[in-house]
Amino acid sequence: MISQLSWKVGGQQGEGIESTGEIFCIALNRLGYYLYGYRHFSSRIKGGHTNNKIRVSTTEVRAISDDLDILVAFDQETIDVNFHELRTGGIVIADAKFNPTIPDSTNVTLYAVPFTDIATELGTSLMKNMVAVGASSAVLGLDESVYLDVVQGIFGRKGQQIVDKNMEAVKRGSEYMKELLGEKGSIMRLNPADGQNRLFMIGNDAIAFGALAGGARFMAAYPITPASEIMEYLIKKLPKVGGTVIQTEDEIAACTMAIGANYGGVRTLTASAGPGLSLMMEAIGLAGITETPLVIVDTQRGGPSTGLPTKQEQSDLMAMIYGTHGEIPKVVIAPSTVEEAFYDAAEAFNIAEEYQVPVILLTDLQLSLGKQTVDPLDYSKVSVRRGKLDLNAQPEIENKEYFKRYEVTEDGISPRVIPGTKNGIHHVTGVEHAETGKPSEGAANRIAQMDKRMRKLNALSKNFNNPVYANAKHDDADLLLVGFNSTRGTIEEAMERLEQDGLKVNHAQIRLIHPFPTEELLPLIKSAKRVVVVENNATGQLANIIKMNLGNSEKISSLLKYDGNPFLPKEIYNECKKGVVLNGNI
Known part of the structure; x- marks a missing residue:
């Protein structure tokens, strides 16, 4: 019996590699195991080597394992690329169709299982991934029935016959593997898990869920790896609470649309990666000088330019702090776990509105796309604070003057209204302005407005939780x-x-x-x-x-x-x- 296991499945993109890992993981998560996964994939839709490495444990894990216990291979390239990770005593479960081989003089055992042939006998070679799941389960001593609810949830809409066929593929894979193992039986049987219900999610889903919980009702964005899942999640969820998502023509439009919606009083976000953030920089400056709340998610990836769009990197840090021209107050938050991504996403909207600044939620590809077990979230920790915005109040003005939207205050934060508020008329412009928003190039006014904006964040680090x-x-x-x-x-x-x-x-x-x-x-x-x-x-x-x-x-x-x-x-x-x-x- 073992308390921890590292399992990897690999093959060509488009062969069902991701779904193989997904089905394997969901079943184990529902049994109460902790999981941490990282997917290596190419920047193309189909073809190119991809793999999904999953760590399974009876205790919490937050990192990829150093080595590998089980490698499930759909082609020889998977063995060639990943074999070096296998520990002494590890095993390779490979599709017999490609006549798999492993290096000589190694303490690793190869088991050739006819994934494709078994699946084809059942009606379609597409089910070879389910055969592989069954073979893996035999090694771990898991009954194939643990996958029934997962398969039902994924394939149920296609009809019971499809569900039954996929479950039969799991069963056949398990039976074939048991025959190969013989008297050895389940050679890597896991210690029982605690059976607790936990979430299993990627960081992007946590960010999107946190935005929803934090009151976001609109998202404007352009798809880009590794940020697209945030938009995809909210496309499904926001309409249920009266919100919406708009896919814009580019990141410039996404950012300016988000600024406009926030100006109108709607909590709004946009999300992108390094190249998209580069396009947003001028608009971020606009949010800074107009003191409009704005939440942006930057999911870092390999750069520069297109760079390594599907690979891990943390090279946007300086750009997020100093990328905008001129000087504006800005907040950059960097969650380090999926749980923090949820809570920080919700809190980002509070900070943006309380301080009337752009807030960048900075993640990286490993955090955004790595899927892991998450303990139940505490929704009582999420609050909505709108700062100096009172949607029901009417500002008092003297002698029909314009509303002092950019009033110089001790804390640097000015009163705020949404368009249409009685007595709230003011001018909004990207040029330097006086307290009423009217353009002003006077030296004294410039100093007063700059100092006001820059002192907003003096107390933030003390008020920011942890x-x-x-x-x-x-x-x-x-x-x-x-x-x-x-x-x-x-x-x-x-x-x-x-x-x-x-x-x-x-x-x-x-x-x-x-x-x-x-x-x-x-x-x-x-x-x-x-x-x-x-x-x-x-x-x-x-x-x-x-x-x-x-x-x-x-x-x-x-x-x-x-x-x-x-x-x-x-x-x-x-x-x-x-x-x-x-x-x-x-």
Whole structure:
């Protein structure tokens, strides 16, 4: 019996690889296991190698495993590309159709199962993925009946005959595998799970759900990997609460449409990736100078230009903080788990309206598309706060003056009304303006308006809930590991291994990137002998931001990875053990 397992399925895109992993995972999730998945796929609709690596555990996991127990292969390329991950004693379950081979002199066992032939006998080769699921289940000692509800939910609308055929494919795959295993039986039987009901979702779904819970009722967006699932989720859900989604002609239109809707009083978001955010920059500046609330999701991917559109990277950090021309107040939030993505998405709308600023919710491909088990969400933590916007009040004005929409206030936040409010008439323009919104180029007015806008965020880091997630057990740590977004779970695993080796290690995951949480992070930096910043980019962007805000550059090193793949726990562990040189990479 084992408490943890790593399983991967691979083949050509369009062969049902994603659905194979999905069906396998949903069934195990419903049994109460914890799962963490990462899908490697090419930037094309069909063809090209793809794989889905799933970690199954009786306890919570937040990272991809270093090695692999079971590899399910639909072609020889899958074996060639992924074989090196298999641990001693691992197995390959491959479609017999392509006469699979594995390297000689290895402690890995190959089982050839006729996925395609069995599926064809049942009516269509498309069901070969279900045969593979059945074969995997036999290895784990799972009864094929655990898939019945999953198959019913996925194929039920196509009729009971399709459901029965797919279940028969699972059964046949399981029976064939049992024959191959013989007396060995289920060689990787998992310890029983706790049977608890948990969610199983990707970060993008959590963001979309959080936006819905936070009161968003409109989304304008243009499809782009890896952000499209946010729009796809809300297309289905928003109409149920009186909202809508519009697919625009480009990201410029999406951002300006979102600004217009927010100006009208509707909580609105848009979502994109690096190339789309580049197109939005001028519009983000418009939101900044007109002090219009705006929520934007940036799902980072490999760049520049089209770059690696389906691969992991964290290289938009500087652009999100400094990309707009001129100077505006802006908030950049970086959730590090799927749960945080839900709560932070809801909170982003509160921050945008309370401070009347653009808020960028920054994620990365691993967090946005990686599917994982999530404990039940606490909806009581979600609130709607609209700041200085009272939809039922009428502002008082003197002598029929225009409403002072951009009134200079002590906290930098001006009163706000929506169009059509009695006594609320004011001018809105992208040029510098006076308190009533009328254009003004006077030097004194410019200083007053700039200072007003820039002091809005003075108190945000104190009011933001948990701007730095800290696991700091030591007052005098040998090492502080710092990261953002999806690296949290991987860093935590590496940290545990380093602690077992006798090192005193603290961990800080930065959740509020801008304005930077200096007061929260500085004590952790000072108390550590050495600081290693872990990030998926080539220039150490987070490390440079830390140095700009906190100094201490002599003790800060970078651990960088920018080949399109996420970090593995062993990579962080190994590099920290041998000592990371400044600006080093793996």
